[in-house]
Amino acid sequence: MKQRIAILGASGYTGAELLRFLLLHPHISIKSLTADSQAGKSMREVYPHLDFAGLPDLIPLSQLNYDEIDVAFCCLPHGTTQQVIAAIPKHVKVIDLSADFRLADTKTYKEWYGHEHSAPELQKEAVYGLTELHRDKIRTARLVANPGCYPTSAQLPLMPLLKNKLIETDNIIIDAKSGMTGAGRGAKQAMLFTEVNEGVDAYSIGAHRHAPEIEQGLTLAHGKPVIVNFTPHHMPMNRGILSTIYVKIAAGKTVADLSDCLSKTYAGEPFVKIAAKGVSPSTQMVRGTNFCLIGLWNDRLPGRAIIVSVIDNLVKGASGQAIQNMNLMCGFLETTALQHTAVFP
Amino acid sequence: MKQRIAILGASGYTGAELLRFLLLHPHISIKSLTADSQAGKSMREVYPHLDFAGLPDLIPLSQLNYDEIDVAFCCLPHGTTQQVIAAIPKHVKVIDLSADFRLADTKTYKEWYGHEHSAPELQKEAVYGLTELHRDKIRTARLVANPGCYPTSAQLPLMPLLKNKLIETDNIIIDAKSGMTGAGRGAKQAMLFTEVNEGVDAYSIGAHRHAPEIEQGLTLAHGKPVIVNFTPHHMPMNRGILSTIYVKIAAGKTVADLSDCLSKTYAGEPFVKIAAKGVSPSTQMVRGTNFCLIGLWNDRLPGRAIIVSVIDNLVKGASGQAIQNMNLMCGFLETTALQHTAVFP
């Protein structure tokens, strides 16, 4: 029997991107789509490219009947999601694409989000959904906190290297470049085509909320607290994150050791790949796909390495990884509906 | 048993786009990829985003063993294709993405391409592959001439209207806007990012080779010679064609009649759709898909209508329609491997 799916907050980009994949998924059916601000509208009105797909109209969250739902994807804004998920009956599997359950430590949550976490018990239950590195826990989870886009691109290369003591913890610098879908679909002057096109800038310098999420993963991998520099930049393009990561190699180790470690860690993984020598990962190589592609280089600075990691922020950085997690949680083949080749050019 | 596929000229954009879809096709296997200028290279070297897909290396055309091939997609340059296809054994089904077999009249071919057609007998055999309007012939064809990108976007709306005498034949004006993948992958100064970005221009004004291809289809539909204005433009984007078509409505008819005609013609078609009232078709709505989306409006000029037709030039305008035709020729479900939703944003 097919799993019946609800998407809460289906009118944003991650909602639409979930549908792009789920419409090709053989083992699910799209049962309900909610969007309070757009309730009553058809998907045609919100996303004309989804006209002809036979999708249900958008309903207010209050009208969602959880008795008919097996799996809920939650694409609601940060902060309001906690209450919504707290009210979901326990028979429903939940994959939350907001940041609400990503930080295991509710004190850290309060520090970065400015208010008490309203569902600390749920926070304890939530499993962090970085699939390749938490697969077993995800398989049996009821509530998965889907990772942030930047943290996915940074943790996949860094966690195995820290776990295996191949890099030092000081001076990890993550210079990240993101396409504009990361900023969401809300109407803001700064996100107008004319304000973004032909420009590059850094933002939230020294203060982006994905920093503690990255540090949580690196600390877990390393065993002791890790602090990082994380500096995100806007790029004039729709999709893709490229993280250029500058690290200090552990004494006696080489870039080849780092490369070997990642190759072994991700051998057999369907979605995480180490780039061939001489290939510089570009966001184009993963556009529209659930891949993470990683390359490594010697730095000119002695004893240091440069790591480049690319993902599509809407796929491996959000909706694709969410479906990958759903596949695990529901016992489906992990790659189901996610085996697209990159859309290039 | 799976159909064994060869792609001749696999290092260009249409070759890569064929692979994007074929890699998800359950009833075929990619047997051989040729590319004379890149022979000996792996796909990784030519298309890094296709690394990890398990594809064969590129070989020169001369090494292709047709005994192992059931279907050949021919993505070679215009002009040289005739000889190549003439040499393909008759057990191989051929879908030609070049312009070599599109013009049924070899005199017209000579007029526009500047030299005698070298395979006039094959030209007689070739079936024009505008799927929705030539489906029955395609089903039994051995050699299909896959339509040009612009002609696909123009003929799908215009042919039914002319056939049903709903529009006049004089003053059909087709103002077409195309993404830059239409210009191919060859290194030309005029196609550099810096020369194209932030600019729009018209090209081949009054003299583009897709004009006679469009006129051939319209003449066939109408029964008498039709001449059109066709003016293509470069757009600073990768994919998509939007054709804005200005027509004179037949006496006593209305835009509603035109709309009804197209709705009836394409009722039940999986890939050709009439836009809902109020939806202005954008190339984004079909990006990455095999769809053609058509909208119609009253003109301010009395008795005239405006038709907007959008496709992805690499999909319905090339590789997608080629696979749609292969599905028909091989007896597969016509939509196999083509049911993607648009990649938006």
Next chain:
Amino acid sequence: MKQRIAILGASGYTGAELLRFLLLHPHISIKSLTADSQAGKSMREVYPHLDFAGLPDLIPLSQLNYDEIDVAFCCLPHGTTQQVIAAIPKHVKVIDLSADFRLADTKTYKEWYGHEHSAPELQKEAVYGLTELHRDKIRTARLVANPGCYPTSAQLPLMPLLKNKLIETDNIIIDAKSGMTGAGRGAKQAMLFTEVNEGVDAYSIGAHRHAPEIEQGLTLAHGKPVIVNFTPHHMPMNRGILSTIYVKIAAGKTVADLSDCLSKTYAGEPFVKIAAKGVSPSTQMVRGTNFCLIGLWNDRLPGRAIIVSVIDNLVKGASGQAIQNMNLMCGFLETTALQHTAVFP
């Protein structure tokens, strides 16, 4: 003595673009900048690229002291401008960049803007500011209605051709492509980078308010009512309008006659140029400049011609032409501060 300038509505794109040129103008000083919604802010806060230019802070319109102003540029929204300009003392020269005084016939105004014109007397006084074709009237005007961007690109080629009876009035089709600055700086979802990038669409089909403005000019040139098709399109770029215009040549005339007419009309004009044979005008060729560049071609349809006209919508289509008009009204050399070469690439 320098002319003292006020810009009313200085926080939008046309306001900023006026400043780009005026800051290099030797005969003026920027006295006051108003912006009700941003009042109290410095230009740095609204336009960081104008920091360091020594500009006054933004004030509410109500605080503007007209005693200190010689020339006012009015960049306010359509509809509200009439009242504002009616209240400006008569010693102030006014160049209005809104649409409020462009339509000489207040009935046509009401038809297209949905309400009575509130200053019909001022409308009679207003001079339409298409500089090259109304230069003498502009020189002595107190109130100039600066033309719309699309109407500028269409009228410059068409008015001389109609005046000289070189083209017919029926079936004039204007397919116009515009960069996104034409949509202004207001935060709208449809204008987000992610919604616009990699897409092309037509909008206001058969119903754009620039149609009557174009028709007013063509009717004036021709002597009898002219109706046109005008179909605007969004392009994924910041600046530039390219109008592809399809016309019927008058009996016995040729494209060479049309070309000669425009060459003669604009001989000696500093800003309107006829493209050399073989040059297809691109918006890049005029980016950032006050130029209009026009090319002409034979159509494949017998007896018809294709005209391509490009401008920068923010310059010749708005702020540049406004300064050109100011130069005339103030007795300065017409080209003062406007002699920039295109910013290419």
Next chain:
Amino acid sequence: MKQRIAILGASGYTGAELLRFLLLHPHISIKSLTADSQAGKSMREVYPHLDFAGLPDLIPLSQLNYDEIDVAFCCLPHGTTQQVIAAIPKHVKVIDLSADFRLADTKTYKEWYGHEHSAPELQKEAVYGLTELHRDKIRTARLVANPGCYPTSAQLPLMPLLKNKLIETDNIIIDAKSGMTGAGRGAKQAMLFTEVNEGVDAYSIGAHRHAPEIEQGLTLAHGKPVIVNFTPHHMPMNRGILSTIYVKIAAGKTVADLSDCLSKTYAGEPFVKIAAKGVSPSTQMVRGTNFCLIGLWNDRLPGRAIIVSVIDNLVKGASGQAIQNMNLMCGFLETTALQHTAVFP
């Protein structure tokens, strides 16, 4: 009397950009333009946007009569420039935009460029043209080596900080993002619109020739050898470099000290500015201008700072700085013809 100018290699982007500014310069006249591969063509054929500017046709370098030239801008490829400049008579002032004379140490030159420097005596004469920091020497120079684009963006913030011992020399990491005009106008597949658009990648990782140029400046400022990480990235836009620079603050110092140092160093400078608190420098803020805009932030990593520096690579990073240097060398006001405001949007 006007200085008579020659541009050697006028058909590339830096040549065209020189003309954009020089055409507005009151004290010079454009005497000769050379371009061996395009010799005999008019500028219209090479750069249609420069039609109507009254420029001389392109001639081969061999036909250049230096008797008629006072100042030569040399925009020729790296490597071939040395011989050309060696043959220029000594009465001609030369500003070289290639890399040939930037590295004072000819051993370092050989190491990075793979061959012996052919004009070591001229190398000794050449003055490095980073205007703000070498103004006095430039004023009296005959041969100026105009800095590279990346080195300009990196040295302007870093040299004063190193000179004043406000930052440490270890772990200076320069993550630079550049628009595509930096790659020049040569036809290369990798630079096609379709290959670049919607993508970001790093290139020449650990091995870019601008690294030794940056290190030369930093070593000079600091007094002892400095090695840096320099990692350039391609951005899908035409113009602009944004360098995000990660540095370790000297013991006992703060970001405020760094900011004060740069504010004092560049107080009164017309083209180098420190961004106001809260303004994150974007490449848009300097597009088309000769400005360098610098911002500073605290890093999350204790004791470290983040510096963001933006320029237009074709202006302050090439042709603008070259004219700034010419102005100094010829005794003109340094800002002549360079006082443009940014072209935004």
